[in-house]
Amino acid sequence: MPLLDELGRLSGVFLAVLLRFTFQGAHCELVVSPAGPTQVNAIVGSNLTLAVSFSGAPDPVVIWLMGDLPVVTWTIGSSVPPDIPENMRKVLKVEQNGSLTFVNVSLGFASNYTVKMTKSGVGNAVLSFTLKVFENIQNVTLSTQPDFAKEGTDLFILQYSMLQGVVEHQMWFFNDIPIKTNSHYLMEPRSLVILRPNRSDAGQYTVLLTNPFSSVTTHINVTVLYGPDEPVLEAHPAQPFYVAEDSLSLSCHAEGFPQPTVQWDFGGQMLSDTHKGVLNLTNVRTSQGGIYTCTVLNEKTKEKRQKSTNLNVYETPSGNPMCSVGSVSNVNLQYHCQWPGGTPQAMLSFPELSNTSSGTGNFSLTVPASDNLNRQTVTCLADHPVEQKNCSITASSPAQFLSAVRTTHDSEGKIVVTIYCVSDASPKAVVSWSRDSGAITSGTAYQISSDTTQLMMVDYNVSNFLLQNYTCTCRNPLGSQSREIQLQGPSVSNSILFPNQDGTVVTLTWEIPPTSIVTGFDIQMKGPDLLSTNHTGIQTRGSSDGYRTIQQKPGSARSTDIFGLEPKLTYQFRVIPRANMTEGVPSVVHIVGPGMENCSTECV
Known part of the structure; x- marks a missing residue:
């Protein structure tokens, strides 16, 4: 019995201890908490720690994930080194309390991080961090596409590129005034698009690029010409294929900041002669046509992408396309x-x-x-x-027009009258001619030019001018315009006399109606004869009471100078229009002399 009592006493103690530990385990909870900020900004090359603390269980297993990828696994307090990928061991270190330290951090470590702590029988705890890694922004340049804005085009793009840096925010200014997205401006990740640019868009544009550690401001002056895209791979100049001996450049860029680094491959060979993703090809040959592959590395995300383009080298048409109707x-x-x-x-x-x-x-x-x-x-x-x-x-119906009449002589001295009718039209209008109600065709009396715009009448009888009514009709498929021309006999519509300062020379000018038939002009004078020199060398002057012809001028003349006037004497001048031997109505009479001061017949 003493032995049984002792066994019972020991069983009770064991049971008490077991219940105690069971009770404690049921109420323990593993907790992990941040020991610093969970949103961390860092500059490339700096050291930082995503600090945590935990409670509720000793020596838990800590797992750090970069996104969904485990990068650190370790049991706190264990003598076994942490499990860290070989390519990250120089950067990542785990602290004794489970915190994650970065040494000389680079852009590729910017990510969302998750720490998981687990303990058998206790459970697990999870905590998330966000790490943003930045570079100082350097060497930002602004460019435009195209080189000049043209009023009335769909869009004009201002875009920036940079040697290095991570951009968190960008702001655009026009003449120091902030630009906001609206119906005229569209802000894209690395460019400002001006929709339907106009002349008021000319001026200075500024882009401000910032991150928590640096900021850069860059300016560009934009010129707008009055009146008048973006693939991942671009060619400059942009052409689907090129002519042998052309020079061009291929540029590769991807959306995102900073500007990704680029490597070009052609025919399985890496091309080293690139700069900022631009491959310059000078005097290209047909053998250089083929598939060019661009590998883009975003230094912020460390993601790689590939894109290919087919470069063709062919012959190109010369000049520009031509349109007609x-x-x-x-x-x-x-x-x-x-x-x-x-x-x-x-x-x-x-x-x-x-x-x-x-x-x-x-x-x-x-x-x-x-x-x-x-x-x-x-x-x-x-x-x-x-x-x-x-x-x-642009096709257009014939526009209203004015006719023109020209009078000449043929080789036999006969009057030749030509009527011109030309209307602005597209396609060119065909001209038909009629007299009174009858159509005119080319023959002996009438000759129509090959382009139908001229009607020529040979040996024209001026005496019948009152009966000469002609109609020209300009017609194309879109419509027609007509004009009636009534030919007139020789006449002067207007004339003016201009004496010189000392009264010894006068200039007589005149005009004729546009449909007047005129082959020449007689310039007539009434009054003292003009000063002349006789056989003895003495200057003499006669006189006459009637008009006499002192000059004869061709039908194309519209002015003449008359010399040798005596300022103290009075002269009368007039112009007689002629159609060969047929005289028309004289012009008004212009009188010049003391007290007359260039009068016309209304003065007397």
Whole structure:
């Protein structure tokens, strides 16, 4: 019995101890807490610690994750070294309390970090940190695309590039005024887009790039020309293929900050002659055509991406595409576009006219004439692997016009009258002629020019001028305009007399109606004869009571100078228009002399 009693006493003690530990385990909880900030900013090359503290269990297992990737595993207090990837051992260290220390931190360690602590029988605890690593921003440059803004284009881009740095914030200013995104400005990750630029956009643009450790301000002056994209891989100049001996550059960039580093590969060979992702190719050969692969490394995220582009070296068409519009039977419009040459030939189309019709090299599209096409600008898109160009043409009905009449002589001295009718129209208007109600055709009496704009009448009878009513009609598929021309006999519409300062010379000028038939002019004077020199060398002057012709001028003349006047005497001048032997109505009489001061017949 004493033995049984002793055993019972020991069992009770063991049971008490067991219950005690069971009770304590049921109420213990592993807790991990931050011993510093959970949002940490650091400069490249600095040392920092993501500090934690824990309670509730001794020597737990601590696991640090960079994103979803375990980077440190260790049992606190263990003599076994922490399990850290070999490529991170120079940077990552775990402290005795489970904190994670970074030595000479680099951009690649910027990430979200999670610490997990576990203890068998106690459970686990989790705590998250965010580490942002920055570089000082250096060598920021601003550029534009294209070089100059053109008013009326869709957009104009200001973009920056930099040698190094991580940008957290960017701000844009125009003439020192902050720019906000609106219907005119669009701010993208590393550029400012001006939508539909106009002349008021000219001025100084500034970009301010900042992070917690540095800031850089850069300016650029933008010039806007009045009147008038962004792939990951870009070619400068941007062309789908190039002509042999051309020079170009390939640039590779990716969205994100800072500007990613770039390595180019061609035909399995790394190309070392690159700078800031730009590969310069000078005097390219056809053998340089092929697949170029760009490997982009973002120094902030340490992620790599690859992208390829196919560079073709071919022949290119010369010059620019040319547009024209013609008439088919003066009923339909034929739009024509040509950009010949090149390999292959350019693909040409008129999208406003047809979504399905196109051609190469030389392309024509015939459509019915309609009011909708009158004064409507139609654009030809010339799509060639080297580049895309366009040209535009506007078809228009004939505009109102003025006719012109010219009078000349043929080799036999006969009067030749030519009427000109030209209307601004596209396609060019065809001119038809009629007299009274009858159509005029080329023959003996009438000759119509090959372009139909001139009607020529040979051996014109001026005596019948009152009966000469002609009509010219300019017509193209979009409409017509007519003008009636009533030819007039020789006449002067206006004349003016200008004496010189001392009264010895006068200048007589005159005009004629636009439809007047005139082959020449008689300049007549009444009064003392002009000063002349006789056979003895003595200057003499006679007199006459009637008008006499002192000069004869051709039909093209509109002024003459008359010399040898005596300032103290009175003279009368007039102009007689002539059509060969037919005289027209004289001009008004101009009187000059003492007290008259260049009077016309109204003075007397």
